[in-house]
Amino acid sequence: MTERAVRTQVLIIGSGAGGSVTALEFARAGVDVTILEEGKRHDRTTDYALGTTESMKRLYRRRGMMPIVGRVPMGYVEGRCVGGSTEINSGFWHRTPREVLVRWRAQFDLEGASVEDLAPHFDWCEEQLSVGLSDRPWAKSTEIFARGADAMGWASKEVPRAATNCQNSNACATGCATGAKQGMSISLLPKAEAAGARLITGAHVKLLVKSGDRITGVLAELDDPESGTRRMVRIDAEHVFVCAGPTETPALLRRSGIKFHVGDTLLVHPMLKVVARFPERIDAYDNVLPLLQVREFWPEVSMGGAFFTPGHAALSLSDNWAPKRLQHLRNMAGYYVAVRGRGRGQVRPGVLGDDSTVLRYELADEDVVNLSDGLARLSELLLAAGAEEVFPSVQGLPSIKTERDAVRWLDDRIPRSALSLTTVHAFSTCPIGERVDRCAADSFGKMARFSNLYVNDASMLPDSPGVNPQGSVMAFARRNALHFLDAQS
Ligand SMILES: Cc1cc2nc3c(=O)[nH]c(=O)nc-3n(C[C@H](O)[C@H](O)[C@H](O)COP(=O)(O)OP(=O)(O)OC[C@H]3O[C@@H](n4cnc5c(N)ncnc54)[C@H](O)[C@@H]3O)c2cc1C
Known part of the structure; x- marks a missing residue:
């Protein structure tokens, strides 16, 4: 009643x-x-x-389980x-x-x-919201990213946040x-x-x-x-x-x-994550996520730091799983490349009740081009910052160890079926x-x-x-x- x-x-x-x-x-x-x-x-x-x-x-x-379906499915929360x-x-603001x-x-x-x-x-x-820049020294994962951007000569900026007194607890x-x-x-x-x-x-x-x-x-x-x-x-x-x-x-x-x-017009910022391994200890999962974004390739492509925990690392590495890699967790940090999203999607109420909304999105060809270029650029930056290996969330793709491995993706395109994408936008x-x-x-x-x-x-x-x-x-x-x-x- x-x-x-x-x-x-x-x-x-x-x-x-x-x-x-x-x-x-x-x-x-x-x-x-x-x-x-x-x-x-x-x-x-x-x-x-x-x-x-x-x-x-x-x-x-839905406990974080809201896939966006399409030829390339995307994790969304x-x-x-x-x-x-x-x-x-x-x-980030x-x-x-x-x-x-x-x-x-x-x-x-x-x-x-x-x-x-x-x-x-x-x-x-x-x-x-007291939006502002961090009032603490940058964490290692941010410093490294800044170093890489500088080495590449690319414009990068700390992004203001609605968290100026952030205690770096890595719990966003x-x-x-x-x-x-x-x-x-x-x-x-x-x-x-x-x-x-x-x-x-x-x-x-x-x-x-x-x-x-x-x-x-x-x-x-x-x-x-x-x-x-x-x-x-x-x-x-x-x-x-x-x-x-x-x-x-x-x-x-x-x-x-x-x-x-x-x-009828769902838009997202498709995001491809990578984990980078450095020779030195980063302790990324005990600290705030990297605070810088590279704007050099905006508006189509942005790069920055991803939320990183052992669970997130395992998820990112699962596309090319080798358990030994996790031994280097302390030397790793997570980063992303995000694209503006030129594809189109749809939202429809679910037929299985109100909590089963159906989300669809088809990546545009341009999205794949931008994600491939973005992966190349991000990997170049991380290698220039001293990364020994970059592990992209791309199934079947060996880790990227050299500039040559990285720039390959400026010309080749990542196969759609190999992309493991997420989005929160x-x-x-x-x-x-x-x-x-x-x-x-x-x-x-x-x-x-x-x-x-x-x-x-x-x-x-x-x-x-x-x-x-x-x-x-x-x-x-x-x-x-x-x-x-x-x-x-
Ligand atoms: C993990 C994550 C990280 C992000 N990081 C950033 C960032 O750093 N910077 C940034 O700018 N953006 C970020 N975003 C995106 C940003 O948070 C969203 O764009 C923004 O919160 C959207 O605001 P909104 O009001 O549309 O929806 P929301 O903030 O999601 O609020 C919608 C509310 O409506 C309620 N609701 C839904 N359906 C019903 C219903 N039928 N009845 C009653 N209540 C209902 C929901 O429970 C929810 O509380 C992030 C998002 C996520 C998920």
Whole structure:
């Protein structure tokens, strides 16, 4: 039986990067706001940094098993907890590059999104999250990367993070127990709640309830801690902001029969990881991940440091397994090459229930070219930095030991079937802009054909930002929230 629970002015679905900004701005403006979050609220001091298996169970959607299917399958993960993926990400922070914004304007007629339009929103987010450079000496894995970039003469830069007081505990992906990383659960959400926002956790929104061009409310399944069961409730709202992330926002919309340009344009940054072995001790898994990115080949190709634990090392090395290699774990560090992703994908609600969303993505030929070039460049850099061997996540590929082995991939192409790819950056499943032939929502996230339904998360980015996306998601979300408030007043 469905009960009628609360009625709220604004309902926000999802408490991640997009949902938290939206909630805070609305609550501070005196709006009656309720956030429904499917995941649980965790105490970082007891529930975070518990190791990969336990963290995946608590903090990740489907325990971290969300393959993106296609001719080249890709491992993908996202958060399902209070704070969403910001609880398990590395906190790297970028502003959306000018060129990207100009392209979005040209391709999607995206309004109000110039560098100047977004600057105050980036300023605000950066202040809220104390975004900045590390205040500690670089870890060895970062130093080495800098050395390699210098040797190659390539531009590289330490990327600011939403974790300026990082204690180098190497727990980004398992939840930062020190509280240095400013995930939403310790940054914006407490402020939103203090300002009056209601956060209901363990609340899985199943369906949006429609009436004409309006969403009148949602049906959500709620944890009932007293009985230990779940119950279905209906929550009515005047306005609904869907901020359930790049995969679940389109899945929920499509489940609710809202399909216009929804879930048809999944974009990702495909990522190829490598493990490099050095003659000296690196202790990468006892330290923060490498903080530098090489921008020389941007926007198509970026390189940087990957989260590295014994488990991640084993996974990366498993493509060409030789157990003895792990003996050198202390001398190893993980790095990646990521490409902008020119292929296209799809999100569809699963037929096996709400937790079986199907993700598809086909690598474009250009992606394979860029990944091959990127592997060549990254290997050159690591060899120049002193690596003795580079082990790419490419099945059947012997380790790269010489410059000649490395540059081979500038001309040859890695066979698709041999690529072991992952990604943690997904977006563009409900693109915003004024182009009705391409966009699911207008430039400020209002869904086409609806008068009170909005998207305000990574799904709205019209195309790949070409950089780590959290900054773009948050700045756009704030811009849209203030635009909404303006329109109401
Ligand atoms: C491992 C990892 C590392 C990353 N590293 C970086 C990085 O260093 N820098 C960077 O810029 N980006 C990084 N990202 C990406 C970044 O975290 C995301 O782009 C960003 O968090 C997306 O924000 P969002 O609001 O769209 O979704 P999320 O932050 O994922 O929030 C969505 C929320 O909605 C909830 N939800 C979903 N469906 C429902 C439903 N039906 N009902 C109720 N609630 C629901 C989810 O549980 C989740 O809490 C990383 C991501 C991952 C996974």
